[in-house]
Amino acid sequence: MEKLRFIHAADLHLDTPFRALSSVDEELARRLKEATFNSFRRIVDLCIEKEVDFLLIAGDTFDREDQSLAAQLRFVRELERLSAAGIHTYLVCGNHDPLVSWVEEMQLPDRVVRFGSSKVGKAVYEKAGRPLAAIYGISYRTAREDRDLAGKFRGPDGDTPFSIAMMHATPDDPGPHEPYARFRLKELIHKGYDYWALGHIHKRNTLRDHAPAVVYPGNPQGRDFGETGRRGCVLVEMEKGRKPGIEFIPTQEVRFEEVRIDMSGVDGFNELTHLDRMALERISDPHPEDSYILRIVLEGRTPLHKRLARSGELEELRKALNEEAAAGTPFLFIDSILSETRPDIDLEELREGNDFTAALIKKVESLEPEAFLQEVEEASGLPPAVLRRVHLDSAGKRDLLEKVKWMLLDQIIKEE
Ligand SMILES: [Mn+2]
Incomplete structure (x- = not known):
């Protein structure tokens, strides 16, 4: 029975500057600067470790259109690692890294296919000399994509065992994302592809799990407090006539989390020295090996209210709790402590x-x-x-x- 195994990632946003933080810490800044690259490196490691057939990247590889040459070179170096391991990469461009923003002279390694923007392109993946999968994809040419991309997909035109469609696009409910290349789930279903590898929505979401599977893997590294929780890619295993296995694998360097702590009944300052521990206990889906950047919001009625509202008080506390916080691994760094407490009256x-x-x-x-x-x-x-x-x-x-x-x-x- 023919099998296909691949990793689907999207929205790498390499070289994200992380401007959303309110505090500045040198060690943290250094780690964050590397965070998006490290997450991508983990994806490449996973591809090699899991011996996948190929990697799919569904748009927004880079964060900015005016991407530095250094960032593009680092990306290419990782693709070279994949290529050397015999693993193919297929990618489309999104609104943050449209085709026109890529350095023209940049040579992509063997086994890397970047789809063009004029029409839906096709690449056939062969294994042991036989075609195993056909991958179809289309890129954004410029940052504002107002074409109906989904409408351009005509369905698979050969008889390879598997077919995959890739695009960077917006479903019915765009959330906080720019509504480029809108589509309705309904229209993807009857086109005949086995798997839709989507990008653009940063929150992981399987719109449909088979016939066809329609998947947003989310971004592999959250970028601000709007992108909380574990982040990563999906490992997909397909076998004819079976529901595909779609496994999420976390790759984030650090998690952004906002935690609300109810201070009702807390009347001593001693407890504030354990604020970091109290916050950790309130994180949903915690994992001891994860690192965190926290925003802590204090709420509830407490006799400490006046003291907490005093200017500079919480900032001093934050600094004390953070001493050398970002140095270890895993680490916990408090970015801000906000007080929404009320007087205890x-x-x-x-x-x-x-x-x-x-x-x-x-x-x-x-x-x-x-x-x-x-x-x-x-x-x-x-x-x-x-x-x-x-x-x-x-x-x-x-x-x-x-x-x-x-x-x-x-x-x-x-x-x-
Ligand atoms: Mn994106």
């Missing part, structure tokens, strides 16, 4: 009072967020274009009013 009791504070609470709680904020907007005299930029949904408006209430209470209590 009994709202019920205050509301029952017969004073200014009670009146204020009742007044703010009786406000209808939509109407109140509209009044504020009108009173501000700002042009509609400016107001649209700070548009909040109704949950956001309720939240804002709640924050206003606590800010006022906090102020009153401080003054008392």
Whole structure:
């Protein structure tokens, strides 16, 4: 029975600068600069270790269009390792690394196929002298791709045992991604390919697991706090007439995680010295071998509220917790500690009072967020274009009013 084994990766975003961090740490900066390359190196190691037939890279190999020559050379060096091991690489270009951004003189190693942008290209992978798989793909020519790429795929035109389609494209629900090359899952299903190797959406997602499999492997290294959790590639094993095996393998150098810690009932500062440990315990899907960059958000009602809100206090704590944090492996580095705690006051009791504070609470709680904020907007005299930029949904408006209430209470209590 014929079998095919390959690794599908996408969105390597090599040489990502990681500007999203709020703190600067030399050791961490050094590690992050290497993170995307190290993740890719792990993918190459995996290909060799698992003796795959080939590697697929579904777009956004590089982070920027004005990619440095050094980054491209490092990428090519890794492809050479694959080629020397007899492993093929097939790749398409995405919106971050469209075809025009690749250095023209760059020689790609043997066994590497980069698909063009004018039409869907085809490459046949042979094993033991016989065609085993046909790979079809199309690249973005420029960063803004407004063609219907999915519509250009006409289905396999030969009778190789397996067929694969590759593109960098956006499904019905694009999430935070630019909606280039939109497609509907429905239209991919009847084209006749066995596997759709997709890229663009950074969150891993198997849209369909067989006949055909339609897969986003996600990016192999998260780039900010919007890209949390383990990140990697998928190892795919296909056999005719069987559901393909699709196994996720993590490759990230470091994980970004935001952790919320409820400080209700915490009244001593000693516990703050264990904040790193408390944060680790609250990470979902933790693994002892993983490294982390954390954003910690403190919440809840605590007598420590005032102290935590004092400027510089949390930053000092963060620095103390981080001493040499990024040096070891695995490591845990706290990028920021934010306080959304509230004063430890009994709202019920205050509301029952017969004073200014009670009146204020009742007044703010009786406000209808939509109407109140509209009044504020009108009173501000700002042009509609400016107001649209700070548009909040109704949950956001309720939240804002709640924050206003606590800010006022906090102020009153401080003054008392
Ligand atoms: Mn991308």
